[in-house]
Amino acid sequence: MLQSMRDNLKGTAAIIVAAFFGFIMVIGGIDFFTGASGDSANKAAEVNGEKISNLDLQRAIQNRRSMIESQYGENVPADLLTDEQLRGPVLQQLVNAAVMRQAAQESGMVMSTAAVDKEIVQMPGFQVNGQFDQQMFRDGLRRMGYSPAAFRQLLEQEMVMQQFAGGVADSAFVTKSGAENVVAVSMEERDFDYITLSAAPLLENIQVADEEVQSYYDRHQQEFQRPEQVAIEYIELTPEQFAGNIDISEDDVRAQYDQEVKSFQASVRRHAAHILIEGDDEAAQNKVAEVQGKLDSNGDFAALAKEYSDDIISREEGGDVGFTSGDVFPEPFEDALAKLEVGQVSGPVKTDDGTHFIKLIEVADAEPPTFEERKAAISARLRNAEAEREFLDAVSRLGDLAYNAASLAEPAEELGVSVQKSPLFSRQGGPGIAADGKVIEAAFSPEVMEDGNTSDVLNLSDNHSVVLKVVEHKSAGVKPLDEVKVQIVDLLKREKASEQLAANADALQQKVQSGESLADVAAAEGLTLETSDKTRRGGFGVRGEVTDHVFGMAAPKPGAENLAHFRLATGDVVVAQLRAVRPGDLARQSKEQRDALMQQLASMQGTSELTAVQQFLASKAKIDIAGGE
Incomplete structure (x- = not known):
């Protein structure tokens, strides 16, 4: 239901409203918006005197659960779909929807009957072959247990709420300076070099005492929790x-085949090509006569189709329009085609599309398949x-x-x-x-x-x-020490290796600070110097970890370089030299990139403003949550 409304919103508003209200209708159910069940059960909440009943809430929880299963499949962890997990967020969403809907109504927003009717007839669930069907509409509402009047009321209220949200979202904007600040950080580039001191060669000779393992285990119990x-x-x-x-016997197969043959209806399929001349004016008639003359002179049909046909789809294929069983083309076309022999071309055949010259290319499927087939x-x-x-x-x-x-x-x-x-x-x-x-x-x-x-x-x-x-x-509980001992030993070995490597890194760093180049220091130690220019934030694995550390280093002064060393999760230690920092520049982006960025930032701003409006309305509303939630 919401999709067609989103289609009617434009630009930033569409993005924001879809994100903010994307599943209110799905989780809410009609009775919440109409108040039809408000007195039928004890209330779960009350918003400015409007009740949200426990029945409303249970329906919303079930609908939300169904939506999650539909979106993510049957492999969603069962504990995420329990009533206990869903109750709080779903109830809060119902409250949020109530304050926004009430604000829309109080602002005087209305939706015309014609607009509501148009929305209903465009809903795919009420259509047959792309057309609105009254019986589908009645059957659909009956299955959901809604009357037409109640459904129309819900839809009108939802459309009004969308209009209200769109009005807030559409007002969001981002200044050029704001965009420049975002780009300066998000698209910043850094040039740096680094060498890696590997922990692996040290691990074999590092000893870890049982007392150290026990101590670490005792101090980090939270790291070794095991779920039920x-x-x-x-x-x-x-x-x-x-x-x-x-095992299927050949007699059974033969009997089934005989049944197929008895029920087989010879469905002759004819493979056709055509030359279409559109229109009925003098120019079109002259073109028809010209084509007829060339066909009479044994002109090549495919070549004439490419030259004369107004059917831009088939003419490049020599006029080939595929197979028909007698029900694909207009009746005059089919009648003329049925009278042709293979390879024969018809005279001019008129339909609403224009004048056709039709060629029968082949006839297929006139006989039932053989038993072996x-x-x-x-x-x-x-x-x-x-x-x-x-x-x-x-x-x-x-x-x-x-x-x-x-x-x-x-x-x-x-x-x-x-x-x-x-x-x-x-x-x-x-x-x-x-x-x-x-x-x-x-x-x-x-x-x-x-x-x-x-x-x-x-x-x-x-x-x-x-x-x-x-x-x-x-x-559930703490994993026994025997189960995690190997993990702890490896971790402690890497910590000890990192401590040794940190001392080595200090020594290398001092050499660079004394005037040697990082490249010469790396070569003297038999280490590989890695160079990374025009690097942006992010990345994966070890490379991403190095980049994250480098982006945490202070920018060097002009003409200088900044040097630091840090430990990686593997226990390796990296010595990095930051050579240059260049803030991102909005002006260097293409027009398409700038437009997309401005739209994205406006969307984020609009979402923030819409959330702020909802929070303001909630702060002013009288909200009573049953049980003090």
């Missing part, structure tokens, strides 16, 4: 599991159909077989499938099937995780079902 985890055994059913064991496809179809039946039968039996089973081995044997097992995974999911939200939710449910029950049959898709049982459960 489970491992599951599961039976997974798909039609493909059964297809491999199904259809054998493989029919076999596959019969095998898949039988596999689908066996799959559905197995799914229907799976729940009963697995119910209260001590393990899943017996149900699996009964169904002729195998039991699989997952590694430990948390509520954030794991590899393979453990990434599915339904599997995660079932595995961590109290009846499965704590009571040891088998889950219900989980239909992950139309052709993918699973039943599972928890076979291992680890509570």
Whole structure:
């Protein structure tokens, strides 16, 4: 619903309003805006006397959950979709929407009946073949449980709120000096050289005592927290599991083929080309006569199409317009084509498009395919159909077989499938099937995780079902020292190596400060000098880490260079020499880049202003959150 409204907004306003109100309608539901359920349940909140009921909130939470699943798929961690996680943000969004809508109404903004009607008829959900359909409209509202009047009221209020938000957003602007300041920082360039002192050669000879490991472990317990985890055994059913064991006899294939032949309707497809002369004036008639004369003189049809045809799409292909089964082109065209022999050209044929000369290139598909041509496809179809039946039968039996089973081995044997097992995974999911939200939710449910029950049959898709049982459960807590000892030893070794390298870096830095060049110092030590000119912020991996450190160095004075050393996450130590700093220059950007930047900055400013307006309205509103949230 919001999309067509966004399409009617222009420029910065469109970007800001879409970002700010992108899912209000999706999470809100009609009853919140109309107040239809405000008295039907205890209130969740009240905004300037307008109630948001618990029913409103629950609907909004469910709609928000559905939107997240639709946008990100079924692999969203289940704990992100719980009522507890969604309640606070969704309720706040409903409150924000209320104050903005009320402000729009109080400002006197209205939407005409014609504008609302236009919006309704343009909604794809109410269209058939691109045209508004009254029956689709009535059926759609009936499925959602809304009356036409209530739906129109919601839509009018939403459009008014969009108009109000667009008015705020459209007023946002950015000055040239503001843009220049942003560019000066974001597009700053730096020239620098650096050498890297590697920690790797030192690690083998560095010793770490058990007492040091224990001390680090004791002081950094927060770094070794382990989330609650489970491992599951599961039976997974798909039609493909059964297809491999199904044999289809040639008699069955032959019988199916005979049925196809009986029902086959010879659908003659004709391959056509044409030369189109548009218009009916004297010039067009002269052109028709000229083409006719050249065709009568055995002129090449494709060459004449390229020279004379007004069909700019087909003329470069020699007039080729593809195949038709008798229903692609206008009736006079089809009638003339059907009377032609292969290679024959018609006389002038008039349609609403103009005058055509039509050539029949070939006739295809007049006969049914042979048994050998259809054998493989029919076999596959019969095998898949039988596999689908066996799959559905197995799914229907799976729940009963697995119910209260001590393990899943017996149900699996009964169904002729195998039991699989997952590694430990948390509520954030794991590899393979453990990434599915339904599997995660079932595995961590109290009846499965704590009571040891088998889950219900989980239909992950139309052709993918699973039943599972928890076979291992680890509570949240600190990982034991044995589990993280290798990690701690490596970390302490790298810290010690960095301390040694820092002393070496100090010595190298002093040589440079004494007048030697960094290049000569690097060469004398057998190190590689890396040069990086015109470097901008950001980057990935070690290179990005070096760049981040260099952009934290103070700019050198004119004619001078700045020198520093720093440690990387790997334990390596870098000695860097900053030679030049050049602020970004808006004037050096192309017009397209400047325009895009100004629009982006205006969008950011508009979002900030829209947020400020909403916060101001909320601060002045009388808002009562049930339970004191």
